[in-house]
Amino acid sequence: MNQTPETEEICILALMRTPGVGSVTIRQLISYCGSAKNVFKADYKKLIRIPGVGEKVVKAILTKYQMSDAAAEFENCRKLGIGLHFFTDSTYPLRLKPLYDAPIALYSKGNFNFNAGRAVGIVGTRQVSEYGKSVTESIIRELQPYNALIVSGLAYGVDIVAHRASLQHNLQTIGVMASGIDVIYPAAHKKTALDMQHNGGLVTENPLETKPDFMRFPARNRIIAGLSDVVIVIESGKKGGSLITVEFAQNYHREVYAVPGMIGNTQSEGCNGLIRDHKASIFTSVDDFINALGWVLEAAADKPTPKSLSLSFDGFTQDEGQILSMLKQKGTTQIDELAWHSGMHLNKLATLLLNLEFQGMIKSLPGKKYSLI
Incomplete structure (x- = not known):
């Protein structure tokens, strides 16, 4: 029987599959050991001395039981044309690299540039109103001359409106998923997800076949914030994923804007609250932030x-x-x-x-x- 080839990439995937080990811990392990391969070569005494690494994690690493699954997944990604971007690679998004809790690896499918010169995250409620749809489509239309990359979450409501408007206006758009790259959620957006792969695509940190469990959505939201230069909240209730995305965006020093809504409208309570509490600037048009971000039109940039x-x-x-x-x-x-x-x-x-x-x-x-x- 052939032994599993323990390449650096496969060792990173194996660490990602290790119970109790997240992206911060993996960075800690690699920092102390020098590489993911060296983590699996280390003995108990060395691993247990690493800060933040407990006995359960050390024992799970030493068993190496996750290595064969990691090798199989690496091969499946190759066969299926799924991109793998490790945090040590040149293909890893530059906007994410400095973030302490950035994913160790990303799975991708499509045709897009992670490091586009301008990237806008658009988020909001799943129960988007006609007003919200109109504002989202208007924003995309205004962003077309700037050739911005549009980042959202492929969900119902504001997300899917943003993706579809991006396709209509020929802007690259990325759908950040809370599932595996091969599990389109919601299934109703499968056609749009396929269309996006011609001028944009899908991104996730989750292994193949991962179901979109509730706990994975906040983690997904941090990637949306991290990949963006500015995050715009279209509509949001008092609670919801959009407000979680805002918290991450603020932690990452991203610009945050919120579209104001009518007083008493439950779909705008979150946006109005962000503006009231000075957690977001008021959004009235794309001009609100292009000067703050130092953006210029392509024609001016070509001078x-x-x-x-x-x-x-x-x-x-x-x-x-x-x-x-x-x-x-x-x-x-x-x-x-x-x-x-x-x-x-x-x-x-x-x-x-x-x-x-x-x-x-x-x-x-x-x-x-x-x-x-």
Whole structure:
């Protein structure tokens, strides 16, 4: 009988299948052991000393019983044309990499760019009103010139309206799922899900054949927030998944906007509450956030680069030059992403950014973003 090939990818999948082990714990294990393969090579004494790793988890890792299932899943994904994006890969979404609780791996199907220059998360109630539908479709229409990636959850209501409007206006759209990539939920959206794969697609962190259990939806919502530059809540009651998405978006320093509704309308209580409590800015049009995010239309972006961006970084320290070079290459960038790519501690990076701002080289933008002047 052939032994299961314990590649790094298969070992990561095996850790994801280990009871009691989530994305934060997997990062901890890999950080201490150097790789997922080394986690399974480690002995009890080494594993039990890792902070946050208890005896049950250590014993589950040492059995390696999950390795064969992980190998089979890896092969099934290859056969079915399902993409696998591990957090150590270059194909992993850059917006997610700096997040402490980001998925260790993502499954994908379709044709889209995780790292599109602009990404908008659109969420809301499953019982969307005609007003909510109209606003959602209007937002998508206004976003078309900006070639934004539309991120939502494939659910009834606002989600599916956003996906279908994106297809109509030829914008890439991603449906983040609370199930396995091969389990379309709700089944009524299967045709739309298939259509999305021609200009967009599906994404999940869950293994194949995973059913959409209730507890998986909040985890799904954090991915929607993480993949987006800005999250717009169309309609929401006092409670619901949209408000959970907002909490994640705020933790990730994403811009949040809420569409106001009539006083007393239960479908707008959540949105009105977000605005009242200063947890979201009021949304009246796409213009509300394009300036805050530093977006420009493609025609403007194609103009010759201003002379100020052709500058030399002589006279700056090595660290300052590194920051300026990254901002020149990437454009407007969130501080967590600068920290990730530079390898600098956030405290040090914040000091350098402040100094560069005083020198008139960069400017700070809402959402802890920075750009060259």
